Amino acid sequence: MSTFIALLRAVNVGGTGKLLMSDLKALCEDAGFEKVRTYIASGNVVFHSGRSAAQVKALLEAGLQAHCGKPVGVLVRTSAEMAAVLAANPFPAAKPNRVMAIFLDATPPANALAAITGQNGEEIALGRREFYVHYGEGMASSRLKIRAAEAGTARNMNTVARLVDMAEAL
Numbered sequence: 001m002s003t004f005i006a007l008l009r010a011v012n013v014g015g016t017g018k019l020l021m022s023d024l025k026a027l028c029e030d031a032g033f034e035k036v037r038t039y040i041a042s043g044n045v046v047f048h049s050g051r052s053a054a055q056v057k058a059l060l061e062a063g064l065q066a067h068c069g070k071p072v073g074v075l076v077r078t079s080a081e082m083a084a085v086l087a088a089n090p091f092p093a094a095k096p097n098r099v100m101a102i103f104l105d106a107t108p109p110a111n112a113l114a115a116i117t118g119q120n121g122e123e124i125a126l127g128r129r130e131f132y133v134h135y136g137e138g139m140a141s142s143r144l145k146i147r148a149a150e151a152g153t154a155r156n157m158n159t160v161a162r163l164v165d166m167a168e169a170l
Contacts (some may be wrong), residue, residue, distance in 0.1 A: 001034070001048040003167045004056050005082045007103055008043025008064070009073030009153040019043065019068065027067055031059045035170050039162060043072075044155070046079075046166045053078065075103040075153055079167035086160050090125040091134040096157035098138060102131040102149045109148055118143035 006028075008019070021038040024045055028036040033047040033056075049056055057076045064072035077085070091099045108126050116124060122144050123134040131149050135142055155163075 003079040007075045100154040102154045104152045112148040
């Protein structure tokens with residue numbers, strides 16, 4: 001059994017993609033995942049499974065499609081991969097609520113940083129399958145556009161740390 005962390009995209013944000021975390025937990029349990037725990041209403045779930053990450057992603061996306069009536073993107077990491085994301089934070093001195101990891105399914109393209117628009121003081125770095133963004137002045141007034149991250153989902157370092165702790169506790 002491996003410990004996985006699944007991050008749902010565009011769930012319970014700005015009034016879109018409404019999904020109760022109790023429904024997400026039940027959906028995961030129905031898929032055969034064990035020791036399922038959710039964290040905050042933005043679609044974070046930690047669990048054990050004997051399946052591969054690709055199988056976990058496919059099962060979750062199919063279940064969410066059936067439940068929500070529309071596609072819901074899911075990004076999956078093992079507990080070790082999520083711990084590595086936390087450890088690789090290139091902005092460790094910054095406030096953790098102002099540093100986001102934008103999770104992707106694949107490695108960002110080589111020209112990803114050159115294609116960014118609207119940057120105004122934000123610091124950006126590439127990870128293995130994520131972008132790191134330090135919003136020094138906060139996200140509210142940011143006009144940052146990262147085209148290569150449009151299919152991704154973001155979590156701040158406080159959330160990443162909490163998910164790592166939850167995974168380690170399973």
